[in-house]
Amino acid sequence: MDRSDKTIFARPEALTDTITHYCPGCTHGIIHRLVAEALDSLGVREKALGVAPVGCSVLAYNYFNCDFLEAPHGRAPALATGFKRLRPDMIVFTYQGDGDLASIGMSEIIHSANRGEKFTTIFVNNAVYGMTGGQMAPTTLAGQITTTCPMGRNVEQTGQPIRMVELLSSLVTPAYLERVAVHTPRHILQAKRAITKAFKYQSEGRCFTLIEVLSTCPTNWGKTPEESVKWLEESLMSYYPLGCKKDPEKPELNDGTV
Amino acid sequence: MAKILMKGNEAIAEAALKAGATNYFCYPITPQTEVAEYLSRRMPEVGGVFLQGESELAVANMLFGASSTGKRVFTTSSSPGISLMQEAISYMAGAQLPVVIVNIMRGGPGLGGILPAQSDYFQATKAGGHGDYRVLVLAPSTIQEAVDLMMLAFHLADKYRNPVMMIGDGMIGQMMEPVEFPEKYKEPPLPPKTWAATGAKGRKPIIIKSLYLDPNLLEDNAWTLHDKYEQMKKEEVRFERYKVSAKNRILLVAYGTMARICQTAIDELEKKRISVGLFRPISLFPFPEKQIYQEAGKKNIGDVLVIEMSMAQMYEDVDRAVRGQKQVSFFGRTGGIVPSPEDVVEQIEKLIDKRKPKAKKKKA
Structure with missing residues (x-):
């Protein structure tokens, strides 16, 4: 057996050597790593700027080894717009949850996408407000129990959950929109390809790119990590289908210029 | 440079360019919209950034991102728009970001009217958003003074790493007067912007934030800000x-x-x-x-x-x-x-x- 000293697995350079505060069974850690691997593979860590949201990943700036801004709730796309307009040579990304992006920050994300801002958004959707303790989000499924809909989400009063990738895909300008998941090794590999592609498109100067990542929240779902994976696969994925909605390489998905 | 006849709003815009502020974000609102119209033509000429945002809320947050690059950035608005900007102003004060905001005031409260007023005095001078902070506030009484103070505002914003607000009533924005611009704007030297996010090349990452979960650190930040305001009281009183x-x-x-x-x-x-x-x-x-x-x-x-x-x-x-x-x-x-x-x-x-x-x- 060959026992050479070749490193086969290591922490990406774009991550710091820090223990995260994320709960057991949460997939933020996996998603952080995929973003970091994408920055490393494109060699852009030293010219990268991340924008952290308000929510569970508010402290993302402690885990990424690149420059970071901490935005007001929902405003990460506005900060990213301001920064990237002045520094088009840098690689800019926002990392946002579903309360941040699909509720309080709906206006900022839609207009950034529509202006074709040249940054990448990593949108982590776990169908709940995590940091404040599991309240109903715009993405909470019909009938799903949260602390502000203890009888289950009543869609007659609160509407059906918002599908962000589909909503944004109605815009002509965005370059790349895809929904992925990270609950199995196969899905992680697919997600990694999508995230890397988004950053590659950005470095080519293409318009707005967004990857929605379906994530687990065992703590606020009241489930074990294993049950959470199962619920994600059975419930979340059937309402939020995985797949690409816009890609410059797939002209059949585009209804206009990119 | 010879005197030229200019409308206040346009003179303010030109003064910013003279001070090297070539990055402007805006949203239309009466009675200051001429600043945006003027700069939409001028910015491409000077190779600057002009962007009309979707709301004043977004515009002020764009300034947060833009200011983080270390370049001079500004916006102009009027009373109801300035209210929407208070969120980001509080964050920028907390994160110690320099930015210049012009409020061409109209009557309020609420939608109020579009004619000149000075009714945003409390909002401007007492911290219009949440938290322990102040912005440095300058108030011109002529168009020439608006030009001079606008240029000074960028210097003071950089000197203190703090938002600076210039407030003029609608009259200052709409009136025309002869003004003179300096051939070349001179200002005292400023320290290098080592705090700016420019990419973590050959250094540790820079994080620009107003979040301090440890109460001791948050109090430290409040004292840092307080010390700056005390220094302003010693050095920046103008009358x-x-x-x-x-x-x-x-x-x-x-x-x-x-x-x-x-x-x-x-x-x-x-x-x-x-x-x-x-x-x-x-x-x-x-x-x-x-x-x-x-x-x-x-x-x-x-x-x-x-x-x-x-x-x-x-x-x-x-x-x-x-x-x-x-x-x-x-x-x-x-x-x-x-x-x-x-x-x-x-x-x-x-x-x-x-x-x-x-x-x-x-x-x-």
Whole structure:
């Protein structure tokens, strides 16, 4: 057996050597790593700027080894717009949850996408407000129990959950929109390809790119990590289908210029 | 450079460019929209960034991102728009980001009206958003002064790493006057912007934030900000006196357009042999407290009269500065109504009549 000293697995350079505060069974850690691997593979860590949201990943700036801004709730796309307009040579990304992006920050994300801002958004959707303790989000499924809909989400009063990738895909300008998941090794590999592609498109100067990542929240779902994976696969994925909605390489998905 | 006739809003825009601020984010609102229109043409000429955002909320947050690059950035708006910007102003003050915000004030509250007012004095000078912070506030009374203060605003923002607000009423924005720009804007040297996010190449990552979950660190940040505001109080108090002399019986305190109207009233009163002086704060934060205390304390001064295009807002700061030495009265019009010099003269004559000893002949 060959026992050479070749490193086969290591922490990406774009991550710091820090223990995260994320709960057991949460997939933020996996998603952080995929973003970091994408920055490393494109060699852009030293010219990268991340924008952290308000929510569970508010402290993302402690885990990424690149420059970071901490935005007001929902405003990460506005900060990213301001920064990237002045520094088009840098690689800019926002990392946002579903309360941040699909509720309080709906206006900022839609207009950034529509202006074709040249940054990448990593949108982590776990169908709940995590940091404040599991309240109903715009993405909470019909009938799903949260602390502000203890009888289950009543869609007659609160509407059906918002599908962000589909909503944004109605815009002509965005370059790349895809929904992925990270609950199995196969899905992680697919997600990694999508995230890397988004950053590659950005470095080519293409318009707005967004990857929605379906994530687990065992703590606020009241489930074990294993049950959470199962619920994600059975419930979340059937309402939020995985797949690409816009890609410059797939002209059949585009209804206009990119 | 020769004098040119310019509208206030356009002159303010050009002054920013002269100060090297070539990054502008905006949202249309009366009565300052000419700044945006002017810069939409000028920015491409100077190779700058012009962007019309989807709301004032977004615009102010774009400034947060843009300022983080270390380059000079600014916006202009009017009262309701400035209210929407308060979120990001609080965050930028907390994160110590330099930015210049111009408020061409209109009447409020609410949607109010579109005519000139000074009713955002409290909002500008007392921290319009949440948290322990202040913004440095400058108030011009002529278009030339608006040009000069606009250029100074960028220097002060960088010097203190703090938002600076220039407030002018709608008159300052809409009026045309001859102005002169410097051939080349000169300013004292500033320290390098080592805090800017420029990419973590050969250094540790830079994080620009206002979040401190550890209360000790949050308090430390509050003290850092407090120390800056104390330094501003020592170094940045600006004011002007008009016809202040030992003959004055009354001291007027007014700023911006209102101060100019008071000057005309003072000239009129002079003809009637009534001597009145004007104290005009130029920096509203830091407020020229000590100077007002001294002027009001002089023996010849019987009354202090604060005149505003708002409802006794600056009055509170003047009354506090005078510290009970003299009676401080208020006169103001608001909602877009601008007092005339005759209105001011009338108020002063009334005040003098009140102080006259009452004749006692009736009792005889």
